[in-house]
């Protein structure tokens with residue numbers, strides 16, 4: 001696998017315009033000298049005035065899309081291996097009469113030797129759960145269409161990359177596989193996997209259809225695989241005719257759940273799909289599968305086989321939950337200090353509702369002598385990944401954050417999760433799912449965890465009561481002025 005140097009000569013300015021706007025938000029923390037790093041005690045200013053609890057902030061759909069794309073990218077950047085699951089695979093076949101074929105080894109797939117070498121070079125010993133079923137379907141002759149849903153990190157990208165590399169004819173010097181990703185950064189991440197997997201297959205080449213990668217009018221691409229964002233890909237197929245869509249054998253639409261957040265991306269993807277030949281293999285992947293994703297998937301993939309990885313039920317059984325009653329954020333901070341004074345906490349994650357509170361709290365904790373890391377949404381995704389890596393390595397003991405990192409981060413040492421603010425949705429209702437994900441950071445791998453909720457108003461008390469009712473699990477009151485009582489909770 002090789003990428004031509006011109007193919008990567010992306011004009012950074014324009015490329016950035018194709019990227020998620022989260023990355024473009026001015027990093028106000030950086031101005032304070034604290035972004036992407038541990039909090040510096042001396043640079044934080046103290047806020048003496050009492051303040052009102054944070055009210056829920058409204059977010060726009062565009063924010064949500066940016067957030068999803070950023071979260072997806074962050075997951076990719078911080079993930080070092082396969083997410084371990086005990087999930088069941090659910091399969092709905094186009095032809096229920098044909099026997100379901102699944103593999104337990106990569107050898108059974110009869111891959112080209114260069115690709116098998118690539119798989120081993122990546123350190124893959126055996127197919128993941130989703131790959132066991134998806135790979136035989138994707139590599140079958142005649143090609144089969146597939147819609148696959150499984151959570152992030154279960155091996156979807158590696159699966160479709162292997163399918164694309166298996167289907168191309170390296171002797172034919174024109175595009176044969178198209179892969180569409182929702183953002184510039186996500187396209188680059190998938191491109192990296194193609195490059196790694198195809199390392200021993202240099203005849204196959206890859207080009208990025210992303211804004212800023214300007215080609216000369218009238219030229220025809222020679223690379224067999226094109227990966228890019230929907231707008232540029234559509235232009236390259238229809239407006240500039242760099243690609244002959246009629247020659248495409250495999251069309252992959254990745255991260256459908258992120259894609260559908262932008263109507264324009266949906267329309268462009270559908271327009272690309274319509275230019276492709278009837279026998280082109282259509283593959284669509286998504287981490288989640290709500291109704292809107294499903295409707296979109298059906299428009300892109302006719303007559304599909306469907307694979308779903310059933311979600312593992314998360315449970316609160318191994319987590320002890322408490323709440324602390326306070327009257328202001330300053331009191332909440334004092335309660336937190338008392339907890340730290342009474343019990344030994346290996347590593348803790350503290351969740352706040354807004355960036356402002358998170359920044360303030362990180363400063364206060366730091367002033368108290370804690371090694372604090374701060375992670376919030378306005379940081380660039382790469383900065384966030386660096387903060388998480390440092391925290392995982394134990395360089396900081398407390399991670400103060402907003403919702404941006406509630407999901408997908410496995411830090412084994414996290415023994416306590418503090419909800420400095422309870423999670424609420426846009427309307428101010430309890431966000432039970434986020435609560436579950438937040439406190440699910442602790443009590444992992446069969447260990448016992450501790451979750452402490454800070455309540456500072458009637459509104460927050462009401463949210464807590466409703467969360468308690470939802471999970472049908474009692475959240476005990478904790479008096480943080482009583483050191484003996486705090487000590488007991490850690491035993």
Ligand SMILES: Nc1ncnc2c1ncn2[C@@H]1O[C@H](COP(=O)(O)OP(=O)(O)OP(=O)(O)O)[C@@H](O)[C@H]1O
Nearest residue numbers: 080081082124126127128152153154155156157158
């Ligand atoms: N069969 C395998 N054996 C070992 N590791 C694997 C295997 N397949 C994939 N991986 C690794 O597991 C991680 C997750 O894989 P991959 O990125 O393909 O998952 P994904 O479901 O596409 O996730 P996302 O939706 O976030 O892109 C990667 O680091 C990848 O290299």
